Amino acid sequence: METAVRKRPIHLGDHVRRMRTALGVKQASLATELGTTQQNISRIEQEEDMDKATLEKIAKALGVTPEAIENFSEEGAMFNIQTLHDNSSGNIASGNYNQYTFNPIEKIVELYDALLKAEREKNELLERILKGQVPEK
Incomplete structure (x- = not known):
């Protein structure tokens, strides 16, 4: 007897939150990088979907690709974070933020x-x- 595997729909806001926390980035830091408020980042993380431009801005600020956020998984995240962190330039994921x-x-x-x-x-x-x-x- 086969059991039906139900695939959950992608929740981009949740993926953004999980990627951000995996990178150790606070909502306020991401908000500063994007020129918005912490409350707006919280709202974005609660939404199931977001426009492509917003996803690309968030991905760039975190130092990852939009695809890494869309396809977020706990297992793949560590590989992507390590690889992208080592090759990143000028973003909060690499520690280059305003001091x-x-x-x-x-x-x-x-x-x-x-x-x-x-x-x-x-x-x-x-x-x-x-x-x-x-x-x-």
Whole structure:
């Protein structure tokens, strides 16, 4: 007795999600690479189908071919990822993404210092006003 093998239809959004997670790429990073929002990437990953242009942009950003996403399987993914990662150029899969040259903590400290200076100047002015020493303009 033969059992019928039921083939599931391709769910491109799910394939994109699985490929992205296999590559270790966050939705926010992919969104930045594509010039969109993380919410839009989440929406795309929930859709069963997508237009060819979108699929090609996502594939390019991930450093894989559109066919690799369409034909995604857990077994084939590791081979494709390893092969494409070794030969990729300038995308998030190869680790080449924007790196900022400033330290955000230093920027916060600079802002704090500027606010503190302004507060001290304001206090000095208020003290002079209270003592009757109104500054001349």
